[in-house]
Amino acid sequence: MHFNPDKCHILPISHKRNETIFIPSRPKYIISHGLVSLFRSNNFLDLHWERHVTIISTKATWVLNFVRRNIYRCTGTHEAKELAYTCLVHPLMEFAAPAWDPYRVKDINKLEMVQCHAACFAKSDYRRTTSLSKLVDDLGWRTLSNTALRLNLFG
Numbered sequence: 001m002h003f004n005p006d007k008c009h010i011l012p013i014s015h016k017r018n019e020t021i022f023i024p025s026r027p028k029y030i031i032s033h034g035l036v037s038l039f040r041s042n043n044f045l046d047l048h049w050e051r052h053v054t055i056i057s058t059k060a061t062w063v064l065n066f067v068r069r070n071i072y073r074c075t076g077t078h079e080a081k082e083l084a085y086t087c088l089v090h091p092l093m094e095f096a097a098p099a100w101d102p103y104r105v106k107d108i109n110k111l112e113m114v115q116c117h118a119a120c121f122a123k124s125d126y127r128r129t130t131s132l133s134k135l136v137d138d139l140g141w142r143t144l145s146n147t148a149l150r151l152n153l154f155g
Contacts, residue, residue: 005034
């Protein structure tokens with residue numbers, strides 16, 4: 001396997017808020033006789049976590065709405081709708097969660113709302129009086145915050 005060093009970047013990940021990106025004593029990485037550069041934020045991958053959470057929740061909502069449009073006529077049990085959510089939507093929200101681990105309540109709630117909308121869809125229960133957390137519990141789904149704790153890399 002060959003890597004193009006111009007397309008490879010070093011991406012330091014830390015929970016520290018004020019970590020400086022450039023440290024002169026940082027080791028140099030060489031791939032295919034080329035020096036790998038330190039990652040700088042750009043338009044394609046901006047690592048502001050709030051923006052990242054917004055992108056993930058928006059993409060997951062788009063996929064959930066696609067699933068709704070295409071299997072809305074499934075009647076009977078909720079298993080087909082639940083399976084569609086589990087296979088198509090949930091992995092989008094869980095992908096790389098251990099690395100960026102949403103810690104702000106606002107970000108967690110944004111992701112949890114996608115899951116609650118999916119629970120309403122799976123149970124076909126759109127009443128305003130229904131408890132969303134009860135729907136999620138009835139389906140046996142773990143909340144995304146519990147999943148992030150389970151998968152947390154930084155302990």
